[in-house]
Amino acid sequence: xxxxxxNHMGDRPAREVLLEAYRDLEAKFGRPVEVxxxxxxxxxxPEVVGNYVTVGEDPRFGHEFFxxxxxxxxxxxxxxxxxxxxxxxTLSLTRPSLNLVRLPNGQWNLESWLPAPQPASPGGPxxxxxxxxxxxxPC
Numbered sequence: 739x740x741x742x743x744x745n746h747m748g749d750r751p752a753r754e755v756l757l758e759a760y761r762d763l764e765a766k767f768g769r770p771v772e773v774x775x776x777x778x779x780x781x782x783x784p785e786v787v788g789n790y791v792t793v794g795e796d797p798r799f800g801h802e803f804f805x806x807x808x809x810x811x812x813x814x815x816x817x818x819x820x821x822x823x824x825x826x827x828t829l830s831l832t833r834p835s836l837n838l839v840r841l842p843n844g845q846w847n848l849e850s851w852l853p854a855p856q857p858a859s860p861g862g863p864x865x866x867x868x869x870x871x872x873x874x875x876p877c
Contacts, residue, residue, distance in 0.1 A: 758824035770794035
């Protein structure tokens with residue numbers, strides 16, 4: 739990982755901000771992350787830009803990458819910067835490639851990223867048997 743210390747965020751050197759952003763990325767993804775290089779954009783809204791990003795796979799699903807992107811842009815939250823730490827906001831990917839893997843037990847490598855399913859309410863859609871989609875046209 740190459741870090742270009744070009745700017746300062748308050749009294750903190752850019753290198754510290756970038757390293758904290760890198761750690762936050764790994765925490766958000768819950769997997770190892772490799773980044774070719776980072777830069778900080780301050781004009782407009784503050785952002786961290788990572789080029790040539792690879793997110794590792796959970797070893798239970800194989801050894802290929804989970805996600806690759808030409809570029810990852812993460813907004814930085816001003817309030818966290820003013821309190822002296824880095825908190826990433828919205829993540830945006832340029833030219834992403836995602837490897838989906840399903841184990842024989844039906845578990846997907848994407849499941850840990852998805853929100854937990856809500857319990858079905860009695861008589862709700864998941865309590866009924868599956869039905870065919872209805873059409874408004876007569877058959």
